[in-house]
Structure formats: C-alpha cells, structure tokens
Amino acid sequence: MVTMGEFWVTLTSVVTATAMIKAYFPPHLWYYVERFSHKFFHFFSPYIEITFPEYSGKYLKRNEAFADIRNYLSTRATLHAKRFKAEVVKDTQSLILSMEEKEEVSDEFKGVKIWWELRHKPPPRTQSFSFYGGEDEKRFYKLKFHKRHRELITGPYVKHVLAGGKDVAVKNRVRKLFSNNPSKNWYGWRQRKWSHVPFEHPSTFDSLAMETKKKEQIKKDLKKYSEGKEYYAKIGKAWKRGYLLYGPPGTGKSTMIAAMANFLNYDVYDLELTTVMDNSELKNLLIETTNKSVIVIEDIDCSLDLTGQREKRKKKTADEAEVNLIEKKLKEESESKESKVTLSGLLNCIDGLWSACGGERIIVFTTNYVEKLDPALIRRGRMDKHIEMSYCCFDAFKMLAKNYLDIDSHELFAEIGNQLAETNMIPADVAENLMPKSDEDDAETCLKNLIEALKEAKEEAIKKAEEEALLKAEKEKDEDKCTCSAKKNIKGDETSAKPVKENGFINKDDKGGEN
Ligand SMILES: Nc1ncnc2c1ncn2[C@@H]1O[C@H](COP(=O)(O)OP(=O)(O)OP(=O)(O)O)[C@@H](O)[C@H]1O
Numbered sequence: 001m002v003t004m005g006e007f008w009v010t011l012t013s014v015v016t017a018t019a020m021i022k023a024y025f026p027p028h029l030w031y032y033v034e035r036f037s038h039k040f041f042h043f044f045s046p047y048i049e050i051t052f053p054e055y056s057g058k059y060l061k062r063n064e065a066f067a068d069i070r071n072y073l074s075t076r077a078t079l080h081a082k083r084f085k086a087e088v089v090k091d092t093q094s095l096i097l098s099m100e101e102k103e104e105v106s107d108e109f110k111g112v113k114i115w116w117e118l119r120h121k122p123p124p125r126t127q128s129f130s131f132y133g134g135e136d137e138k139r140f141y142k143l144k145f146h147k148r149h150r151e152l153i154t155g156p157y158v159k160h161v162l163a164g165g166k167d168v169a170v171k172n173r174v175r176k177l178f179s180n181n182p183s184k185n186w187y188g189w190r191q192r193k194w195s196h197v198p199f200e201h202p203s204t205f206d207s208l209a210m211e212t213k214k215k216e217q218i219k220k221d222l223k224k225y226s227e228g229k230e231y232y233a234k235i236g237k238a239w240k241r242g243y244l245l246y247g248p249p250g251t252g253k254s255t256m257i258a259a260m261a262n263f264l265n266y267d268v269y270d271l272e273l274t275t276v277m278d279n280s281e282l283k284n285l286l287i288e289t290t291n292k293s294v295i296v297i298e299d300i301d302c303s304l305d306l307t308g309q310r311e312k313r314k315k316k317t318a319d320e321a322e323v324n325l326i327e328k329k330l331k332e333e334s335e336s337k338e339s340k341v342t343l344s345g346l347l348n349c350i351d352g353l354w355s356a357c358g359g360e361r362i363i364v365f366t367t368n369y370v371e372k373l374d375p376a377l378i379r380r381g382r383m384d385k386h387i388e389m390s391y392c393c394f395d396a397f398k399m400l401a402k403n404y405l406d407i408d409s410h411e412l413f414a415e416i417g418n419q420l421a422e423t424n425m426i427p428a429d430v431a432e433n434l435m436p437k438s439d440e441d442d443a444e445t446c447l448k449n450l451i452e453a454l455k456e457a458k459e460e461a462i463k464k465a466e467e468e469a470l471l472k473a474e475k476e477k478d479e480d481k482c483t484c485s486a487k488k489n490i491k492g493d494e495t496s497a498k499p500v501k502e503n504g505f506i507n508k509d510d511k512g513g514e515n
C-alpha cells in the first residue's frame, strides 16, 4: 500500500518541479526540461510503471492486451472514475463505459493498490507521415504500482486483468455469422477468406421443437463440453466436439445450429464447401476460424461429391429421362468448376485443425441422407454426437403451440396427438399451420387448421401408398408376363430350331445366331 507520506512527497516534488520549470526556463524549453525532470524523479520514485501500447511491433499490429485492459477497466472505471466514454453495443441493449484519456482509475488486488491511466504519446515535434493513423492510435495504458509488489502485479494481477477483459469482451460482443468467399472473385483477384454479418438468429432451445428428453441431453452435452477445458487437457484431447444432425428437410437442423450457437454464445462459420478450390484452401479457411465458434457444413452428402448434388436430388423425383440429362449437365458443370476438395482432405483438415488450433470449436455437419455418408467421416472422434431430427411428435407439437400460440393445453390437443401418431408431418409444416394468418385467427382456429392439414396429409399418404401398391402390382404382373413369354420362347426353342425366322421377324439378339 502507498502511504500518505509517500503520496505527499511525490505530489509536492512534482508541483515544485513544474513551478521551477515555468519560472526559470523559457517556454520553448519547457517540454525538454519537463521530460528530463520526469526521468529524474522516476529514478528516485518507489513506483514502477508499465505501459501497454495499443499498437506494437514493426508492423504496428494491434495489441490484444490493450483491448483486454480496456474491457477490464470498463468494469472498474464505473466504480472510480468521473469521466467516461460511452459505447453502445448489442443493438442498444448494453452500454460500455470506458475511461477517458488522462483519467486515473485505481484498482485493488490482494490488498495491493494499483493505478491505471489512459494516455497518448505526444505528437512528434518533426513533421512526419504515418501509414498507421494519427495520434489516436498511439494510445497506451499505464499501470503504476509500488515496486515492492513487482512479482504479484507483473504475474498474477496482469493475468487476472487480461482474463477478466476477455470475459467482458465475450459478454459484450456482437456475435458474427461468417461465410467463406470464393477463393477468387469474378475478375480473378484473391479476396478475404471470410466475410461476416452480425449473427442475429433468434432460435433458442426453448423455441426448438423436439422431444424434451432429447433436447435436455443435447443441452447437457453442450454445457459439459463448454466447461470442459481442464478435462479435455487432462485426457489429452483437443477441446472440440463434432455433431452430426440428420433427418428429412424441414425438421429443424439449421434451427438447431442457431440454437446451439446462441446457447454457447459462439460465432458461426458457415462453410460452403462447393466454393472451396482444394484441400489446402480448406485448411487455410479452417485455421482462420476463431475460438468460441460453431463451424457448419450443411448438406455434407452433397458438398463432398462437390457441386450441385442437392439440385440433382430434388430433380430425381421428376421424369427419369430428364434427370439423366440434368445429371450429365451438372457433372460437366462441377468438373469445370474444378473444386478439388476430397473426403480425405476434409478428414485431414478436421483432424489437423483440432490438433493445431486452440480448440473451443464445435463442428456441425447436416445431411438429409445419413446413409450416404462415408463411415470415416462420421465416426466418433470426428462426429462425436449423432442427432436425428425427425417428424413432429406430440412433445414437439406442444412446444410449437406454446411458442406460436402461447397455450399449454387445449381440448383439441388430444385429437392432434392421435393424428400426429398416425401421420408424418415435419415441424416446419406444423409450425406453418399453427401460425395465425390474420388478426382474426385465434388459437382454436389455428389448431383446427392443423387438424385439417394433418387429415389431408394422412389421406395423401394413404392415396400415395395405394398408388405405390398398384404400381408395384403392375410391375410384378409385367415381370410375370415376361417370365411366361420367356418360358414359352424357351419351350418354342426346344420344339423348333429357328422360331424367329419362321415368323419372318429378325430378332436383334439373334443376329449372332444368324451368321
Ligand atoms: N424442430 C423445430 N422447431 C422449431 N421450428 C422448426 C423446427 N423444425 C423446423 N422448424 C421451422 O421450419 C423452418 C425450417 O427449418 P430448418 O431450416 O431448420 O429445417 P432443416 O432441417 O434445416 O431443413 P433442410 O434439410 O431443408 O435444410 C424453420 O425456420 C423453423 O421455423
């Protein structure tokens, strides 16, 4: 602790020195004499000062510690300082107060008093030009403490400040949704690997409709992972976790990813593999991702085979002949795009990334067709947890009803439960039916709409099943016919050596026999 005596001695010396300078030296020398006198007093001062510049190094790289200190002091400044600089973050939801220049803030650590001050270096006396901005960018924090506490302050205290600052940054940060840019733009120039927009997806686990037990399991899993830094270090495993989300379209896979990111307070990197040129570019992209992020590869089954497969799949339900044509065209297109990411490249990147970087990342693959995926890709260790997103169950419906209509129960719930047990309907369709379409639509109207939709879906499913059964029967009949005529032909062959010739019809398959 600084004694009052020491404080007064220092203050008196500074005041006296300043008065002497002003009295005995002409104004143009004040600056130099002041600097000299400061050095002189520092020599005898019992205090140590450490500065943390905003920019450092040859290329004036932004100093991470400066930002951490600023964030840490924003929590201390509100207690002690009188002048603040205010910054509004998170869409006007929170206000950060940081100390103004030359304002001093005191802090206490294990009973020891410490002073912080934000200063900026005086502009150079000579005229000069800088690539790195003006005075504003030469700011630094000055940390002052008594020399007898050197070890405590330079060690544990500085660590405490930097960690505290990081925590504040995480709390106040506006999270980002990154997407990867094509390696070269249309005029052939290389561009930034990732571009970003604020991540503002409102999905949470509360609004996500799925079986309650399953949802709780996932939340616990994420929590355990996010708090498991020491545990992962102890077992010698990189701090990461892979999730595979699979299920039909519209069952909430993308919604779940947003809920995960919101739950963990992570950024999201949406990696579009089809625009990645090759394995090494993929590696660079992954290495550039930051901690506390969810890396997402949607429709992995399509991406790995590279371009356009999702398009293909959609068209497959249409006319077969047309499909073949489309497939051929898409294949040609994909080849011309020359994207050369391979399965093994992706596996290496994932494994390499986890071992090379700091961890604290989640990687999520989604697919509509889990059976298409290579087992190597989704084995545990890469995709640790496999989550099936399925058709809407009663539990999920109740969540949607609560979310969309603000009701926990209704006499129509029982009927909806029965209908859902007999009909497959994706949560996206259930949600759409539950959504009021006008101000006149109350909860009952929406529930009735849903019942109607469920009945229609059921009828459609029955009709489709009947059509399929009919088609199957016809096919079997045709096959039977073929077998019969083939048998007849064989019989005919046995009785007559050349039956085709006798009919005056030359069978293509018999040409060989003709010769
Ligand atoms: N389980 C769910 N809970 C809440 N809303 C859901 C759920 N599933 C789907 N929805 C609603 O349906 C919409 C589509 O869902 P989403 O995009 O998450 O489906 P998906 O499984 O990712 O589909 P795809 O396989 O086509 O990408 C969402 O915007 C959401 O409103």
Ligand SMILES: [Mg+2]
Pocket (backbone or CB within 6 Å): 253, 254, 255, 298, 366
């Ligand atoms: Mg999706």
